[in-house]
Amino acid sequence: MAKAPVLTPQADDFPRWYQDLINKAELADNGPVRGTMVIRPYGYSLWERMQQELDARIKEAGASNAYFPLFIPQSYLTREAEHVEGFSPELAVVTHGGGKELEEPVVVRPTSETIINEYFSKWVQSYRDLPLLINQWANVVRWEMRPRVFLRTTEFLWQEGHTAHATYEDARDYAARILHEVYADFMVEVLGISVVLGRKTGRERFAGAINTLALEGMMRDGKALQMGTSHELGQNFARAFNTQYLSKDGRQELVWQTSWGVSTRMVGGLIMSHGDDNGLRVPPRLAPVQAVVMAIKGDDAVIAKVREIGDRLKAAGVRVVVDDRTDTPFGRRAVDWELKGVPVRVEIGPRDLEGGTAMLARRIPGGKEPVPVDGIAELVTAALEEDQAQLLRESRERREANTADVSTIGEALEASSSGWARIPWADLGPEGEAKLAEEAVTVRCLVAPDGSVPDSEDASGTLAVVGRAY
Amino acid sequence: MAKAPVLTPQADDFPRWYQDLINKAELADNGPVRGTMVIRPYGYSLWERMQQELDARIKEAGASNAYFPLFIPQSYLTREAEHVEGFSPELAVVTHGGGKELEEPVVVRPTSETIINEYFSKWVQSYRDLPLLINQWANVVRWEMRPRVFLRTTEFLWQEGHTAHATYEDARDYAARILHEVYADFMVEVLGISVVLGRKTGRERFAGAINTLALEGMMRDGKALQMGTSHELGQNFARAFNTQYLSKDGRQELVWQTSWGVSTRMVGGLIMSHGDDNGLRVPPRLAPVQAVVMAIKGDDAVIAKVREIGDRLKAAGVRVVVDDRTDTPFGRRAVDWELKGVPVRVEIGPRDLEGGTAMLARRIPGGKEPVPVDGIAELVTAALEEDQAQLLRESRERREANTADVSTIGEALEASSSGWARIPWADLGPEGEAKLAEEAVTVRCLVAPDGSVPDSEDASGTLAVVGRAY
Numbered sequence A, B: 001m002a003k004a005p006v007l008t009p010q011a012d013d014f015p016r017w018y019q020d021l022i023n024k025a026e027l028a029d030n031g032p033v034r035g036t037m038v039i040r041p042y043g044y045s046l047w048e049r050m051q052q053e054l055d056a057r058i059k060e061a062g063a064s065n066a067y068f069p070l071f072i073p074q075s076y077l078t079r080e081a082e083h084v085e086g087f088s089p090e091l092a093v094v095t096h097g098g099g100k101e102l103e104e105p106v107v108v109r110p111t112s113e114t115i116i117n118e119y120f121s122k123w124v125q126s127y128r129d130l131p132l133l134i135n136q137w138a139n140v141v142r143w144e145m146r147p148r149v150f151l152r153t154t155e156f157l158w159q160e161g162h163t164a165h166a167t168y169e170d171a172r173d174y175a176a177r178i179l180h181e182v183y184a185d186f187m188v189e190v191l192g193i194s195v196v197l198g199r200k201t202g203r204e205r206f207a208g209a210i211n212t213l214a215l216e217g218m219m220r221d222g223k224a225l226q227m228g229t230s231h232e233l234g235q236n237f238a239r240a241f242n243t244q245y246l247s248k249d250g251r252q253e254l255v256w257q258t259s260w261g262v263s264t265r266m267v268g269g270l271i272m273s274h275g276d277d278n279g280l281r282v283p284p285r286l287a288p289v290q291a292v293v294m295a296i297k298g299d300d301a302v303i304a305k306v307r308e309i310g311d312r313l314k315a316a317g318v319r320v321v322v323d324d325r326t327d328t329p330f331g332r333r334a335v336d337w338e339l340k341g342v343p344v345r346v347e348i349g350p351r352d353l354e355g356g357t358a359m360l361a362r363r364i365p366g367g368k369e370p371v372p373v374d375g376i377a378e379l380v381t382a383a384l385e386e387d388q389a390q391l392l393r394e395s396r397e398r399r400e401a402n403t404a405d406v407s408t409i410g411e412a413l414e415a416s417s418s419g420w421a422r423i424p425w426a427d428l429g430p431e432g433e434a435k436l437a438e439e440a441v442t443v444r445c446l447v448a449p450d451g452s453v454p455d456s457e458d459a460s461g462t463l464a465v466v467g468r469a470y
């Protein structure tokens, strides 16, 4: 008799598989207020690693971290017309503070363009103050009608970058730099997700932006997840908040701005990109635990050996955990590490000691085999490199295999039932986009024929990548 | 004619000096909603370094990071009677979300004991799940009537640890471990503040705790700042949330708990402990910038030399910035680095190149002298070590010199006008404490005669450390 699966199989019910995995791998729980979430320690350790990798890249791109208040006067939101229209339905409003009704209600930030511009308008005086490159790590709140853990939550964690530049070109180039050097580099090289980079259509653009660049990942069910966005804000917020600088030739000019963000939603993207019916599979460069060294039994010599191997792997730069909790059955522990997606397990029992061997179990390609303990650090290091490459290759191949080049709306809809379609934007246009939207299919982004990001949606040969999305 | 001071001198008006420094060193601004603050990049870089140092110690103490929601159902707060009484006057309440009035208003977390216990009661089943050691880095909101940047703000950033243990002794020991190994070690060794460790009186205890341990620092005006607290919660929240475990002998038992936190208030403590009339002085182990290498003039050879020295200091492990912004006058840049409290400045001008020398300016002892460029890395490294020791020594000596041993309430009040008093707790007692409170003098903590933390307030010889406080 085959044992009952730990998770609902993906093929049976993908959304239920996703929720099962989050519960069983102890990644997160639902919060008590509808749409909020509790990020449990293992789930949070994935987010912490994402933060570390992104923060280093953001600093490399010249931005400094700062912190702006959670509470924004309601009046700020209304200053940029499209912005308030976009966010009003999602706001949480504080009406009472310190036991009294507030004179002006305050909103809990859904994003910080407005409050940050209020300060940029004070801090920026002359062209010498530009570019001003700021990032913040923060929680934001957008009231969600159809919440789903990590993917759409009323409160989520993110970074939001906000910059001010002297010229249109400088702002445009910086938005693109963040897209490529920070986000795409991180998602491809660390998360192992073969994202598509493109620009959003007018319909999908951020409320208040003149251009939105996006990174879209294909999940294992063929749906798209927007993994991150980088916006050119033009002078919209600068006008609303009067953010001006004195130019070299002595004139007051409005600044040009960008904003860009990625969030805990990426944890959902990680799960749905790499997870399988046995649980999560974490790419080694991200993994908070790259290898676990397990004692099969509570024998003193075995315990000593797993600790020794743990030390050797640690010395080789591997993020390692020694699992010597032998009062819990080995099988249960092994299933748990598999659910958590730890790439490599080194298993040691009494019989291994004599032969100087260990079992090396690989979560990502699967399978296990006995290996000599002597060369274990080299074997594990090599396995981690292979695993990283394999996940990215799988992600790219899955996306390519499930993206169809089509020329009609009917074909685009058909392809969207199991993957994505690419269709000439000149053929689709805003009218075609509206028709697709009736069937819950959206233009994820516009790309150039060579796969690069087009300079404008009118650029010749521009393709629309369409699909269903989370 | 003496030049006008950049800051109001401390001796003239200490609170104004504090606010001047925060403005001029670009640490923070007031937020638009009363009591909130904007933490500017340099101020935030101090906080980031605090986070890094603390986070490593918290993980060393076995705790894992997680994240709990910002929004707490109002009903949770009311479950622990003292807790709700303590926090009710300070709550911010969200009444509207997603365009509708909420059925149950939610409060913005003032602290997370209640919501965390809701989850601990689900996660903890058996003694095998204990101890459960959780920390979170988060923002919290407590509506402030008399706000002051960093010290008392309506929103602040902090870490809050929350743990559950099988026994009273284990919880008690862990609260003490955090006090000593995490907080005191960080504050003394990194912040260079000679904090006093002790226990709070019943009057000063955290709302819902059975014992509060605290670290108190003496500021340069003789007032106290509570730098951090570690609480034994007993079984108060366990009872309120029914947080139970199955013991080894098969009985359901309530857990014993701790909670502990430090916040952005420490940035205020740093400023008021080490700052002087020329600005901040940042202890080297904390400093985001330990040394700045300044080009006095925009000469090509000078620029090349400061970059070379910057590289050498970086290679020696120094956190260094190269300041080659020679379009800004040298004097203005030097004053700015002095305001920001960077411990060491290496200044290079055209004349230094020939002699192979540089000016080495020291922020902490003060003064500058020419030094050979050849041995610069060793000189800077040695200077940083001296500076770290000097700040701690100054802090300890100031506290000792300004703490009087007294035996009457009158003497205690007199000593509190410029520093602290130590008075036998058996002589003072809750009645004496109430009398002091009428004059805004409080018992900062109770200490044993040998300076250690007393096991109870009744322990023989226990001394009360009293003073005015921020």
Ligand SMILES: [Zn+2]
Binding pocket: A080, A081, A082, A083, A207, A208, A209, A236
């Ligand atoms: Zn607009």
Ligand SMILES: [Zn+2]
Binding pocket: B080, B081, B082, B083, B207, B208, B209, B236
């Ligand atoms: Zn109580």
